[in-house]
Amino acid sequence: MTTKDTANAERPWRWVIIGLIFLGTVINYFDRLALPTLAPVLRAEFKLTNVDYAWIANSFLLVYALSMFVWGAVFDRIGNRLGFAVAVVVWSVAQIGTAAARGVASLCVLRGVLGLGEAGNWPGATRTIAAWFPARQRALGMGIANTGASLGPALAIPLIIWMRDDFGWRAVFVITGAMGFVWLALWLALYPKNERVNAEASAGVAASQHAPVPWRVLLRRREVWGIVIARFFGDPIWWLYVNWMPLYLADARGFDLKQLKTTGWVPYVAAALGALAGGWFSGYLLRRTGDVNRARKTAITIGTVAMLAGFATAFATSAPAAIACLSITLFGFQFWVGNVQTLASDYFPVGAVGSIAGFAGTAAGLGAVIFTFSTGWVVDHFSYTPILITAAVLAPLATTALFLLSGRVRRIEVS
16 A cells, blocks of 8 residues: 555545545536426427327436446456546536537437446445445545435526526536546546555445355345345436426426526435435444334335325425425435445445446436426426326335335345
8 A cells, every 4th residue: 555545545535535426416416407497498499299208308318327237347357446437427427518409309318428427426426425424434535425315406507597588598518517527637536546455444335345256146135136136126206306307497486587586495404414414323223222123214214204205296385395305305315315325335345336336327318217207298298296206105115115125124145
C-alpha cells in the first residue's frame, strides 16, 4: 500500500465517496428530470399526445432496464472508479445532444442513449456502498445515495424552469449535461486508484469478498429472486411520479409552470427525508438489536404502509391535499427502497452485489416500462385515478413477494 493509500484508508474516506455518489445521483436526476419537467412545453412545441410522451419516456426506461444487468457485471469486473467514469460520459453526451432534438423520433433515440448511461448509476452505487461501508452503515449509505434521487428532482424542477425561462429549453439540456463532466473531474481526482485496498480498510471487507460471483450461482438463489420481483412491482411507483407528476399536476390539478416551480418540488423533499430516515432507522435497529433481519424488515414494512397514501391521492379534493398525499407516498417509497437495495449486501459478498443490483434494476425498469406505457393509454382514455389506485396496490404486493421469497435475512456463502 502506498503512503497515499494508507492515508486514505485511515481517514473516514467512505464519507467522501458517498458524498460523490450523492452528488452524481443529483446530477443524474437533473438530467432525467429535464424532459418530464419541460413536458408541457415540449408537448406543445412538438404536438405530442400522451401516448407519444409515453413512447419517449419508455425509450429511456426500456434501454435503462435492459442495460442495468450489464452494468452490474461491468462494475463487478472493472471496478467502481472506471465504471462510473464510463457511465457518466455516456449519459452526459446524450443529455447535451437532446438540445438538438427535432421531434418524437430524435427524442426517443437520445433518451435511449441517456438511459444506457444512467443505468450504471445504481449498480455502481450499490456495489460501492457494499465495498466501502460496514453492515451497520450500509442502509444509511444507501439512504444518502437515494437522497440524491429525491433531492435531485426537488432542485431540478424549479431550476430547470428558471433556466428555461432565461435561456430557452434547449439550453437546459446543454447546461445539465455539462454538469456531468464537472462531476467526472471530481470523481477521478478523489476516488482512490487502488480502490480494493482502500475499501477493504474502510469497511473491514476481506479481499476475497470482492471476487465476482458467477450469474448461474446467483440466479439459483430465491433471495435474489425476492429482491428482483420486489423491485419489479415496487419501482413503478417511483417512476410514475418521476415521469408523470408534472403532467398530473398540470392536467388534473391545473398547475402552470409557475406553480410547478413553487410547489412541485415538495414531494421530492419528502422523498429525500424518507431516504435518510429509512437508512438511519434500520441502522439504529441493527445497532440496538444486532438482528439484521428485524432491522431491514421493520423498515421495509413502515415504508410499505406509508406508500398506501397513494390511495388518498386519487381522491384528494384539493391541490394541497394531493401534494401532501404525494409527499407521504414518496417518503414511504424511499424509506422502503433503500432497505430493499441494501439486502443484496446483507445476503451476499461484495463481488455479487453489482450483479444483483443489475438484475434488480433491470426488473425495476421493465416494470416501470409496462406501467409508464399503461399510464399514457389510461390517462388518454380515462383519467389518472385508476393509475394512482393501481400504484398504491403495488406497494404491499412488492413487499409480500419479497418476504415470501427471501426468507430470513442472513449471510449466505456462495462460490
